[in-house]
Amino acid sequence: MSEVKTLKAVKRERAGKGSSRALRNDGQIPAVIYGDKQPALSVAIDYKTVYYLIYGGGFKSTVFNIEVDGQIIKAQPKDYQMDRVKDTPLHVDFIRVA
Template sequence: MMAEVTELKAWARERSGKGGARSVRRDGRIPGVIYGDKKNPQPITVEYAAIDHQLHTGHFQSTVFVLDMDGAKTRVIPRDVQLDPVRDFPIHVDFMRLGKDALVSVEVPVRFLNEAASPGLKRGGMLNVVRHDIPVRCPADAIPDHFDVDLTGLEIGDSIHISSITLPEGVRPTITDRDFTVATIAGRTADEGPTGAAAAVPGAEAAAAPAAAGEEKGKEKKDEKAKEKK
């Protein structure tokens, strides 16, 4: 299932700087810029309400939009959103133009199915999600809406790795140096699963995962921005 393309109304922005930005926000809009596809950056404004709504979907930066500026339509994907440091609402947004056959790096959410069919979960185990989203590179016209993980038959101590998830054609994980863990079935107590070192693996991996994922995501985003601006 592929993500849908959403259309947004946009306007060319003549005034730049802080004064221009404040004037735009008073009119209920957000300043932004379109860049990429070997064209000059174009200052724009977009409706605040539309951007705020899209941010609450949880997958704003993995959604392809069509910006309609007086009938001229440009296909883009959000690359950066600046939020007010105090009130946490959007104050600026950057979009990248998508040319023909463009590839993009995005994070696709994971859905876990058939928990009732997992013997480990039935016995009191816990689904320990290491990655709620999978970073991938794919065609802009074929961004997956989500990935499904089937928990059928999984026992306490089992792990789900990226290799066990079927990815659509043309979609590749951006982490290529290892078969990284997406989730584990962890035991609530020591006697519910394997003992000793084997029992500690799922919990230990999950505990280390948030920090490791944060470092990876920071590096991935820096590399992605460097590639896009070329």
């Protein structure tokens, strides 16, 4: 297992195709944090940060401390979606580490 890294995230109120597209236009990527018998949490993460983490290697084996509104959530990436043409990240799913 790799080192623990910190990611800053912003809580999202809206979900869906339109709001996700607007986030991507603003330089952020939609993400969801699942698991640990808690409700799913929709967040937005900086695009450039996620891009370099994915292409840097070891992204799915890294545990992150995700900081959302002053609260720290320990989570690991479960899956991520990439654009088929541009090969850029579109969405990330995290699972909480208990």
